[in-house]
Amino acid sequence: MSGLAAFFAMRKWRAHLILFVLGLLAIFGFAPFHAWGVTLLSLSLFFACLLVNNKQAGVSVFWASLCYALGYFIANTYWIGSAFIERGPEFVPLMPPMVLGLAMSMASLWALAGKMFQKYGGSG
Structure with missing residues (x-):
């Protein structure tokens, strides 16, 4: 398992906490901060998490997305x-x-999209 895969292995609550914090950090791309690089990094790490955990048995991308x-x-x-x-x-x-x-309610839409990604989406 690569370093990124080990980092995002969704077995513990810590990974979900890290994703929550990444979501919090994503707002820094908007006014008044305009640090769009932070938002791009946050979204990239979130998508990498989805790709790494996409086909692992027992891993719910639904909760990661939520x-x-x-x-x-x-x-x-x-x-x-x-x-x-x-x-x-x-x-x-x-x-x-x-x-x-x-x-x-808005996050639940992202969670459903994550579940659809896991079921029908990318190959990882």
Whole structure:
């Protein structure tokens, strides 16, 4: 097993945590940071993870995709909470579940795409 394959072997929760952090780092390509190289590196490592784990038995690319996308969307949709704060203090308790729910619903689409990639996609 190569070094990259060993790094992304999806047997432990640490790999999913690394993917979550990679998703968080992907936002640095957007304003106000404009560090697009970080986003490209993050997406490249995520796709390498999908390719390495694509055909391994017992490995779910679904969860890997979900963890990456959840980090990505949580970091990118935090600003929606400002609308709840602006409406008044009675709406602030609604903010965390709504922002997390939105991020989770968008991440589930990436997870389904990861599952389809594993079933029908690349050969790795």
